[in-house]
Amino acid sequence: MTVRIRVAVETPQHTGLGAPLSYESERELAPGTLVHVPLGRREVTGVVWPGEPEDAADVVLKPVSRVLSALPPLPRAWCELVEFTAAYYQRGVGEVALSVLPPELRKLDDEQVANRIAKLHRKWPQPDPQAARPQTPPLSPEQSAALDRLAQLNSDSAPTALLHGVTGSGKTEVYLRAAEQALAAGKQALVLVPEINLTPQLEARFAERFVGRSIVSLHSGLTPAQRLRNWLAAHLGLADLVLGTRLAVFASMPRLGLIVVDEEHDPSYKQQEGARYSARDLAVYRGKREGAPVLLGSATPSLETWHRANEGRYVRLSLSSRIGGGALPRVRLVDMNLLPKTRGVTTAMAPPLVAAIQERIARGEQSLVFLNRRGYAPVLHCGDCAWKSGCPHCSAWRVFHKLDRTLRCHHCGFTERVPRACPECGNLDIAPIGRGTERLEEQLAGMLQTPDGSAARIARIDADSTRLKGTLEAQLGAVHAGDVDVLVGTQMVTKGHDFRRITLVAAVNPDSSLFSSDFRAPERLFALLMQAAGRAGRDAAQAERSEMWVQTWYPTHPLYAALRRHDFEAFAQSQAKEREMAGLPPYAHLAMLRADAKTVEAARGFLQAAAEVASELPGADAVMVYPPVPLHVARVADVERMQMLVESSSRVALQRFLSLWMPTLHELRLQRKAPEQRVLRWAVDVDPLSI
Numbered sequence: 001m002t003v004r005i006r007v008a009v010e011t012p013q014h015t016g017l018g019a020p021l022s023y024e025s026e027r028e029l030a031p032g033t034l035v036h037v038p039l040g041r042r043e044v045t046g047v048v049w050p051g052e053p054e055d056a057a058d059v060v061l062k063p064v065s066r067v068l069s070a071l072p073p074l075p076r077a078w079c080e081l082v083e084f085t086a087a088y089y090q091r092g093v094g095e096v097a098l099s100v101l102p103p104e105l106r107k108l109d110d111e112q113v114a115n116r117i118a119k120l121h122r123k124w125p126q127p128d129p130q131a132a133r134p135q136t137p138p139l140s141p142e143q144s145a146a147l148d149r150l151a152q153l154n155s156d157s158a159p160t161a162l163l164h165g166v167t168g169s170g171k172t173e174v175y176l177r178a179a180e181q182a183l184a185a186g187k188q189a190l191v192l193v194p195e196i197n198l199t200p201q202l203e204a205r206f207a208e209r210f211v212g213r214s215i216v217s218l219h220s221g222l223t224p225a226q227r228l229r230n231w232l233a234a235h236l237g238l239a240d241l242v243l244g245t246r247l248a249v250f251a252s253m254p255r256l257g258l259i260v261v262d263e264e265h266d267p268s269y270k271q272q273e274g275a276r277y278s279a280r281d282l283a284v285y286r287g288k289r290e291g292a293p294v295l296l297g298s299a300t301p302s303l304e305t306w307h308r309a310n311e312g313r314y315v316r317l318s319l320s321s322r323i324g325g326g327a328l329p330r331v332r333l334v335d336m337n338l339l340p341k342t343r344g345v346t347t348a349m350a351p352p353l354v355a356a357i358q359e360r361i362a363r364g365e366q367s368l369v370f371l372n373r374r375g376y377a378p379v380l381h382c383g384d385c386a387w388k389s390g391c392p393h394c395s396a397w398r399v400f401h402k403l404d405r406t407l408r409c410h411h412c413g414f415t416e417r418v419p420r421a422c423p424e425c426g427n428l429d430i431a432p433i434g435r436g437t438e439r440l441e442e443q444l445a446g447m448l449q450t451p452d453g454s455a456a457r458i459a460r461i462d463a464d465s466t467r468l469k470g471t472l473e474a475q476l477g478a479v480h481a482g483d484v485d486v487l488v489g490t491q492m493v494t495k496g497h498d499f500r501r502i503t504l505v506a507a508v509n510p511d512s513s514l515f516s517s518d519f520r521a522p523e524r525l526f527a528l529l530m531q532a533a534g535r536a537g538r539d540a541a542q543a544e545r546s547e548m549w550v551q552t553w554y555p556t557h558p559l560y561a562a563l564r565r566h567d568f569e570a571f572a573q574s575q576a577k578e579r580e581m582a583g584l585p586p587y588a589h590l591a592m593l594r595a596d597a598k599t600v601e602a603a604r605g606f607l608q609a610a611a612e613v614a615s616e617l618p619g620a621d622a623v624m625v626y627p628p629v630p631l632h633v634a635r636v637a638d639v640e641r642m643q644m645l646v647e648s649s650s651r652v653a654l655q656r657f658l659s660l661w662m663p664t665l666h667e668l669r670l671q672r673k674a675p676e677q678r679v680l681r682w683a684v685d686v687d688p689l690s691i
Ligand SMILES: Nc1ncnc2c1ncn2[C@@H]1O[C@H](COP(=O)(O)OP(=O)(O)OP(=O)(O)O)[C@@H](O)[C@H]1O
Pocket: 137, 138, 139, 140, 143, 165, 166, 167, 168, 169, 170, 171, 172, 173, 299, 323, 495, 496, 497, 498, 534, 535
């Protein structure tokens, strides 16, 4: 007697097969069981999926090859989360399911899985009820109020709460206490952070608090074996706490009792390839589905979250003052228009700012200088023939890196040694234009001294300086230990770190996002600057002297006016008004269709054909399809990239439309066979973050 089952397998998106496939099994298999099944000429890993196969009874099905029975089936709730993700973001169920499981699972047979699990159980430390109770600080009144409210709501039904707390207000303490409550009730807690480099710090804080409890992390920086081990620990219910980046939202946790999303506004929560999901949004879905409260924490909530809190769909919990009562840093705008110009170029750092940093050094305090551009200079230029260091494969400049004397494309990676002379005209005098963190570091080193006349200690933290494993930790350690006077860095250093000695933060050149074509650029800039400001004066004793300097050509811009007052509400309200008038999120819903091709014509042609198909579909009048436009960096690695925006005032209407449109696009791509029409890939991005 055989039974028919559904199995979610990874079918490439372009095949258009998104639903689970039908197989035959010798026995009943619980949904969520891992199996190996034949697919074409290969054997692949799949997940037994809930629901009955729809195939007619006379269709002959292939049998399941092997069952990984050592692994307890994935919970029903996990399957539903995957199914929701696939449907909402328009991907295949199997594609999502397999891409969020640890890759190592696919390589192991049943016996190997059994061994891993046995080993994990053997080595897993027993919870130690005798463990010394850690010191917990008494809560501030605001922290208590937030936690009481959360507990009270949670006794009713799991709420989604926005924890809106200014920088340094002790949001992490609220997460810790909420997690304590979940653990005390025998539940597991999931804590998401935006960046890998914030996980060690948070892990340390949780480990310190939860002595005798088990904590695992999940992020892409783990080795495959570590990732499998930690994933298994969560899935088997051994781990009490799971900390991780966006992919951790899919961790299988049988006793989930709390989800925290720290810095919920951060764009890193959006996956940018494959299934382009928002881990923040999925966390909210998951919390609802599994009856776990969700805490979205931020000093500068995303406009979407802020809007939902205003509508009363999320509960708002506020922490409006810093721990210890310290002030937020005083914001000083430096009007770059007033600086004397040398040969038409203004210096990188305004003299008053340099003097202010110098003062900090004399007092033994630290400064953080922030510039969102790594390398020495964004472009190299020949004054004679106007040659510039463009990338031959991308519509972008190659960045000059002085340390290893290279020109590097930050989009495709194309790297060459810096030419001695202009490659066009032979002129020896080629010069860098603009500045990145390397150059800023060099300039500051030339300007700053300690009181005894020796050079100031300057450290640079960016993606280049932290390429080697362990370097970031070492550099941050030096900052915390006070071995650094001035920290230069990209946005990497502006997030989350609890620096205690920094009393001055400076943004050297933040203006470029003010006039970006991306409607979210101001929101992102505001969050970034507030976040950066929040690194100063975290020690209440120094807060009075703490300052945030912003060098700008537009000192009267409303964004900076709101920043000066630390007025998130005013900023959010003005942005919301603009968005409402322009019909943009959170007042409208967007999807972006992207197409990559060898030529602009092919990419545009595909999108135009897609738009024609769209206009014929039922429900087409509920959506608006805009004309195709090139991406901001249109060509990367010799591929032309175009995109087309789809908008609707109704999320449901947009979803319904997309589910009809997607299958036609698979066909459309196959039809366009002629070399001049061929597209390499296409993808839809639902709720795109950058436009
Ligand atoms: N109730 C408390 N009593 C004493 N110290 C506290 C308390 N709560 C938090 N702190 C301390 O205050 C500092 C700031 O807290 P935390 O890092 O949680 O702030 P935050 O709101 O997450 O800030 P940011 O958004 O800037 O990252 C930390 O050093 C933390 O240990």
